[in-house]
Amino acid sequence: MNAKTMRCACGIDAHAHVIPENFPAYIGSKLPGDWPSMAPAQACHRNVMISGKVYRTVSDKCWDTGKRLADLPAMGLKLQVVSPMPELLSYWMAPADAQQLLRYLNDQIAGMVAESGGALAGLGAVPLQDMDLAIAELEYVVKVLGFPGVEVGSNINGIAIGDPRLDPFFEACEALGAAVFVHAIRPAGMERLVGPASLQQVIGYPGDVGLAAASCITSNLPVRRPNLRIAFSHGGGTLASLLPRLEQGWDVFPALKDSMAQSPREQAGKLFYDTLVFDTPTLRHLVASFGSTQLLVGTDYPFNFHDRTPVERIEAAGFDEATLAQLTHRNAERFLGLKANP
């Protein structure tokens, strides 16, 4: 398929990433060993260096707004929401160092948004290893930069994102009307992977997102924060496989029933999920599992492992017109708080 077969370029991509062309010089007394830097690579590419090694070779579409905007129509997109490459979230750095790097990233994203003529929106990054700094940076990206929300990791140094210790952050997001996009990061289960390093992204990421979403459900986040808008990357990862068993477990185990204020299915139906699953039957299964009101486009653009036909894939899945509009853009508008849903 190509752009000609699409009915409209009306899609909103809530899951796309940014890497700046350069990383800032560190300002402080002790350079963190994992402070990122850039090194040359082949034409139109650079190497992201972390801890002295090539973390990833990335294309200039990561920072070149013009090249990015040129790609959007063929993908069926009218708006792309960009967030930092997750490894840059820097939860493992000293808080002040992370805050320094994330402030730079947030300002870089704001610059791209400003030059995009309305075709890009930003999700900021906050140093969640320090609650006060995280809330301060949240206020900066929402109030000063005007972003619709933030990107957070599926876990913060091993603490699942649904852990009640993170509730003050979600309370602040709810109060500010900030959307929260949860992306896989440094996943659990690495010790079970048998094969090349890319399995971290391929297998580890969806597993950690599934555990992250499950942790929000088992800790009643949608009940604790009824006005919070929170979305999960990679179709919610493994959550679709976990949910029926969690629902049945809730019926069977008194301790689980006592600990959850609403059923797992009911709570899952209040979270958002992107459509980045690379498979039409799985996409239909997500709609059946989570509801047609909760899915929104995600692409992982511009990384190699991104979905090049996100809107066409949805258009080809045989949904009715209303569902099609929900999945391509209306749910994203609601998640991002861009405008009131009719």
Place this chain on the structure above:
Amino acid sequence: MNAKTMRCACGIDAHAHVIPENFPAYIGSKLPGDWPSMAPAQACHRNVMISGKVYRTVSDKCWDTGKRLADLPAMGLKLQVVSPMPELLSYWMAPADAQQLLRYLNDQIAGMVAESGGALAGLGAVPLQDMDLAIAELEYVVKVLGFPGVEVGSNINGIAIGDPRLDPFFEACEALGAAVFVHAIRPAGMERLVGPASLQQVIGYPGDVGLAAASCITSNLPVRRPNLRIAFSHGGGTLASLLPRLEQGWDVFPALKDSMAQSPREQAGKLFYDTLVFDTPTLRHLVASFGSTQLLVGTDYPFNFHDRTPVERIEAAGFDEATLAQLTHRNAERFLGLKANP
């Protein structure tokens, strides 16, 4: 629904568990701290004690063959394949101690099979922490006890079941024609669970089974051992959610493509999976994902968290007659090697 509404009691349950009424006295010089024992509980129940604590309160249906057989017709079952409660697999004990306990369990299962009049079959347990002892016990359960196969954990002390280090065991299973049933055990991702202890079974188990099945695919087990018959518990856990992304990753990452002799989907279509997912849309999605030839009934009987209507659930899913016969019993016959499939 009840037994009257079922069309036949033709089902074969490949996933049901046994606990003996008593555990044996330890014979040796140093009693392992986690050697199991039984303690009294309410009527018709006993407490499995491990390391001085109640591991689980279980009903006498775990060991009472008569009570078990009485339950089979209402579940639509003509045959139940019983295997040890996974926590008894004892991979963490000294090999000789585990072998002592597992031999007792295997003989107990053989006794239940013998008194069942053909309504039960057994899957044995082997001490996979020691390859030589494991293969010796495999030969005992197949050649002496006449079992169709064995139950193994999704990981052996943290080593995913697809790890090539375990290949000598699968080579022996292939040579002996022994079916292998992979059950979740001591799962990865425990540090991401937020809620009561039962989440280990509810969320952790399917996650570890998914990683186990993925490890078999990424390590080419169906290619290395083309005649091995291997099945995964809990519908393959999270594998259905992981597989489309693994397929796409195989297309995108050269190192992954180079390491896998056949596509992930092709390999996944050679593994078996039980139907224990408690949800009709998910069951249909498993058939679409793995193929109607690869699913077989699983119940987790007689534990609290078991499927009481496994065959009715399949009958209610709207499959055609051929698929219905495959899922209820024909695939299980093929997996177990009970008779040649017509």
